[in-house]
Structure formats: structure tokens, C-alpha cells
Amino acid sequence: MKTGKRRERIDRGIKVRSDGLYALSSWREIAYLLAPRTLLIGGFLLAPLLLLLFPYWQKVLLIVCIYALLAMAFDFLANYVGLVCLGGSFFVGVGGYGAALLNKYCGLAPFLSIPLAALLGAAFCTLLLLPCLPLRGVYFAIITLMYPLMATRIIEAFELFGGTNGMMDVAGFANPWIEQYFLVTATLLLLFGLRRLAVEDLGLVIKGIKDNDQSVRASGINITFIKAQAIFYAAFLGCFAGAYLAHVYMWAGLSMFALDFSIIPIAATVVGGGGSLMGAVLGAVLLVPLSEALRAFGPLRIVVYSLILTVVIVIKGEGLLNYLARKYSQFERWVEI
Amino acid sequence: MALLTVHGLGKKFGGITALNNIDFTIDEGEIMGIIGPNGSGKTTLINCITGFIRASAGKIVFEGRDIRGLAPHRIVNLGICRTFQIMRPYASLPAYKNLIIPLYSPRARKTGGWRGGGRHGDRNIIALDLLEEVGFERESKVPYKLAGTLPTGYLKRLELARCLALNPRLLICDEVFSGLSMSEIASMVPLIEKLNRSGVTIIMIEHRLKELFRVAKRVMAISYGDKIVEGTPEEVMANEKVKEAYLGA
């Protein structure tokens, strides 16, 4: 008989030890627990300082954060709620136009207009997506793909909000430091907030809907209402990113509904690894600088993204973060069978 | 006193009549059985009562209120809970976390759910208590395992626990005994009797007639969407039409 070998995965000792309360008794274990989080938080908070040396990359950091937010929204909807949203750019556009309108017509400063645009925009998106909530899988994906296209065409056809030129002269940030740190802190807060939400009872209900929506209905919970809430949170992230962009570029226009804002976050989530939100952020951190490096090539950027996306999907990559997490907490060895 | 009255209930799928003019009444505190051959419309009947399918005709009156056409979650919140014939656990959640979801529902929060667990107290602990109640060994690893990895017996109990968490007035069990071993059934029957003693009205759909007749005092038989007969188990089994439906003409 042929004897084969099998790869066995075993939790590292330190992982097991640090699972319980005893972790607090040793620095090593505490460090083990805190290291990944510190790396992320510290990295994000220090990044703007490092950029003193490389002024060009400042905008890149902003875009990393923007795409991280969008990727989180996609990951949350796809892997927690089970709704695959191919139209992330719709959120960006709504947020962007919202902030521009609030800023120009109500005279609100960026610090007010961004959160307000995010809130109102999220409510608006949720309202528009409300009739689509009973849809599942492919149908939901298709309809969300149509929303940004529809928005572009309507704005073009009716020449709303400056038509194809967009809205100019949106107020910018006074100080680049404020600009940087406002976004970085917001991204971190939203990331950890959303992660906390996912383990709260509401998060469990949301996961339950993904697993088995009929059972949730039989538990006396209105799934449409819960899904609407989930969409609201995701749309909030997207609209926040859009509103922020409008103030950074001092402009809101049709390109906010563009394909980039839908595809790149998906690519980031797939590459980074879905299901943990952290993976989405990691994906954005990796892909956006790559995209900047390719900026000179124009449309080639999207080609590269799409190819990366396809390759990762086809080889069924678990995503970078899931791979790293496994290496961090487990070791592998070959055993005879 | 009548808890639930179903009057002239009908359902058509396209041209096929799945239910035709069903009438029955269930009194508070009763256990009623519904039997019938495969495909006779038992599950459709339940789906209509619980709102998962919209009935085409008739009235469903629960505590004096017509509930036909209400959304399923509203009906659950009135106190009608059901189990699914094909178990529907949340496969990616641990067994006890499965119960957080019903404990989170408006009904559980308003009425307190099972022993007040929906309103106050740690939902995790309540969930573990509840699992113990339906027969999960508390000290073992079973309540912490992913629901997707549990065997049928546990999943059926989990279905029951989901309903209990909602503090039901009327519990509808869709074939809780099917797929269970004799010893598992033997441990399930007292559970149902205990529930009934605590004041829950129960409708049971069953194929395991012997076990059903131990608990149900009144049985209704349906075949091809029509109600054939209703009465005590002995009467129903003696009925010619029932024999015909089960054995064929």
C-alpha cells in the first residue's frame, strides 16, 4: 500500500496559552496578542509623519485610506451579510455630491459636511436599495452594478449639479496635517467599530442572515430591516470616503461614480482576504501604491487590477491576511498516514 | 378556548391545488397531531399558518386576530413558532450562538423570551441554559461546536431550542422525530410533554405515528390537500379514508 503524507496544522503553544486569561501574566504573551494590532494602528498613525520625507506619497496615503474604507464596505456586505455589491462607486458618488452640496449651498465646513454627508448619503443609498433587499446573489450583484451607471446617466441627461463638469470650488482642508490625520483616525475608528459590531448580537443576526435567512425570519426578526441596517453601515463607509474625496479634490463630479471605486475595493478584498475586514485594509495598503506606480500607464492600471483579481479568484486564494494569520498562530508539519 | 382557528384555508401553486378548504381549531394547552402521506400538504399548511407562504384563500385567526398575510416575523412575534423539517441551523456559528439570534428578536426582548433571557442577563449564558434544557450536555464541548458539524439529533434539538427562546404560545413542530434513532425519540417525547405542561400549545406534524399518539390527544389527517378526518388517534386510524390514503386504494 502506498503511504502518503498529510500536512498537519497545529496551534502554536503561545497561541493556546494566550487564549485564556493567563495571557496577562507574561509579557511575551501580551506582546503576541498586541503585536498585530499595534502594527496596524501604529503604522497608520505614523505613516503621515514618514511622508514628510516623501511629499508625493501623501496623496497616496489618503487614497489608501479611501480604498480601505470602500474595501471594508464591500467585505462587510459580501462576507457578513451575504450581499455582493458590485456598485461601491454609487456610495462614493452619493457621498461626494452630498458633501459638495452641503458645503456649497449650506456653507458647512468640511468637519461638519463630511460626517453629515456620510449620514445623509447612507440614508439615501439605503432608501434607494431598499426595494432590492429581497434579491439575492446574482440578482443583487447585477442591480448594484446598474445603480452607479444609472446615476451617471441621470446626472448627464438632466444636467444636474453641473452636469458633466461637476461641482467646482468645494472647500478644501486648511492644513495638510489635519487632512491626513482626520482620515487616518476615521479609518481606524470605523474599522474597529465595524469589527466590534460584527461580534455584537446584531452582528450575529447579520451573520445568521447570510447562513440561513429563513431561520432568522422564523426567529421573529425582520430580515429586511436588519439588511437595511447593514447596508446603511456599508453605505456610511462609502459615503464617508466619497465626501472626503470631494473635499480633498475640491470637486465633485461624474468620475466619482467610475468603475475604479467599484473594482479596486473588490480586488483589495479578494487579495487581502475577505471575512475579517482587516484583510480588506491590507489589500488596499498593498494594491493602491501598486496602482500609483502604474499611474503613468493609464488604463493599464485597471487591466492589472482585473488580472490580479481574476488570478486570485481562480487559484482560490484564501487571501493574504488569512494566510498570514494562519502562519502566525499555527505551524505545519508533514505526517505519515 | 380556541387559540388558533383555521377557516377555509386554500393554497394554489400555479394550477396545482396544494391545500383545499382546510378547517380546524386548536384549543389552548392542547397537543394536536397532523398526519398524512408525503406530499399531502402538511408542510404547506404550516408554511401558510406561519406566513412563509401566502395562502390564497381562507382565514387564520390567532387569539381573535386574522393573521393571514402577515409577514413571518410578525407572526412569530405574536407567539407562533415553528421548527423546520429540514433543519436550518446557522452553520458557521457555534451551537449556543445560534440561540442569540432568536433571543435578539423583538418578542424575546418584549416578553423576556425564555426565562427572561431576552430582556436581561447575559444572552450567552441564557443560551447555554437553554441548550441544557433541550438536552445538550453542558459540560461537554457540544454547545461550543459549530452548528454545521453537529449530527441530526442535536440539530433537531437546536431547532426546538430556537423556538423555546422565543417563549412561544403555539409551537408547530414539523417532523421533529424524523431521522432520529429510537433512543433519541424516547428522550425527545418527555421534552415535548414538559413543554406542553408549562402551557405551550403544540401542533405536531409526524410520520412516526406511534410516538405521536403518545403525546397527541387529537389528530387530523390530510391527503392531497384535503382534510379527511379529525378525531382521537383511534378514530383516525380506524377511518377507511386514512387507510386508503396511506396504503393506496
Place this chain on the structure above:
Amino acid sequence: MEIIIYGIVNSFKLILIAFGFTLVYGTSRLPNFAHGAIFVFTGFVAWIMMHKLNLPFLPAAVLALASAALVGVVIYQFILKRIRGMSMNEIIATYAIGVALIETFRWLGFKGTTFTLPVLREGVVFIADVPVDYQRLLVVAIGIVMLAAVWAFTKFTRTGLALRGIAQDERAAMMLGIDADMTGTLAMALGSALSGLAALMLFPLGSIVVEAGYNTLVFALAVCIVGGIGSWGGTIMAAFVLGFLQVITVTYLATHFQMVVTLAAIIATLIIRPSGFFGKHKELEERV
């Protein structure tokens, strides 16, 4: 009168565009979101054949169709085969490949309106005082021929029957010895070739632009969704409904409302009746 004639022509345009998509989805349950990309691809390949290799139109067209079919086969063999059954991944992967294909052409510099394919025969006929050029008549004729050919193919040939078998019940068909991968490849090849055919017929009416890739995909999706994805009869009916709707919009409103109406049709259909207005209504959603 004008509306009727142009409505018919436009409906056949939509049939040509959408039929490849429906064929693939109807027989193999594969959502080919690279459909629009293949459309544009065929157009450019034909153009390259004609202008760089100096081939006459017909050989160039045949080669372009063959290359479209080849792209379909490649997409199936290297991508779809591995992710079959995971509908979300199928959509994302085919869409991404489509985007990659379209944007590659944009990157290579195929921009603007300088790229055109010749019409087969110049000239205009008057039908009830409405001028219609030959190419538009040809669109209708080819549309009818294509429908008849596909119908005959699936009705009378063994391979066609296999395709239909797979469409109805994949497992049962597999038990009868039908190779799902073979039919999938075939469906993709056929669907892509049909998309290419549409391109060769329609691009002579205007110029080859990359944006057409996205618009074609949206049109194809619109027709298929309104008609019920995978239902052939529904596709034809929906093509007529949307075809006339578009012509009426263009006549009474303005050209750029055409897309708005199409998109609105998709959104409205999905909300009101996701299985399509002409498809078989599935009560599956209702069953518990």
C-alpha cells in the same frame, strides 16, 4: 411608421447583442460578463485584420469570429472551469476579464471614432417612404437566420440536444454521459461567436469604440433580465419591448435618455419580478 421600422431594426440589434449571453446562461448557467468585451474584441480584431494585414472584409470577419470563439473557450477552460458553481466568483471573474480586455484596447490606443468596419453593401431602400440602409436590413435578416440556426441546432443535432439537456438538469444529464465541461466550452465558444457576429453586424453602423463594450453588456443584461435570464422566448420578447422603448425614447426625448430607460428597465424588473416578465416564474423563492 418610422418608429415601427426602426423599432424592428433596433429590436433585432438587441437580439443579436443579447442572444449570445442568453445562450450561454441558458445552457450552462454561466453568467458571461465578458460578453461586451468580446463584442469589442471582435470589432477590433476584424479592423486589425483588414487594416494591418490587408485582408478583405469577409475573411477578416471569419477570422475575427473564430478568434472570438477562441476567447470564449480560453475563458471557460482557464477561468470558469475552476470556479464553476460559485456564481459570485463567476460574475466577478468574467467581469474582471472583460474589463481587462476592454481596457487593454484602450491602453493600446484604440480610442476615438477613427476605427470603422465597412458595410457589406452601400445604399438605401425606401420602405413605406422611410429610408432604411442595407446594413440595417441585413441586421434583421442575420438576426432571423441566427435565431433559426440556433433553434435548429438545439432541436435537431445531438450536441444541441446535449446542451438543452444540461440546461434542464445538469446532474441528470451528467448521469446520461453528457460532459458538462464539453458543453460549457461549446456554449462559451458559441456565445462568444454570436457576440462577435453582433459586433460585425453592428459596428459598420457606427465606429468601433471601447465604451461600446460596457454599453453592450448593459444592453445584453437588460434584455436578458427583462425577459428572464436564460429564457430564449423571453429574450426575443424583451428585445422587442426594449427595442421599441428605446426608439420611442430617442424620438420623443433625447438620445442620452436611451440608456436611462434601459437601466430603469433592469432595475424595475429586478425589483418587481426578478425572474423576468417573460420567463417561467419560479416559485422556488416562495418555497421553504
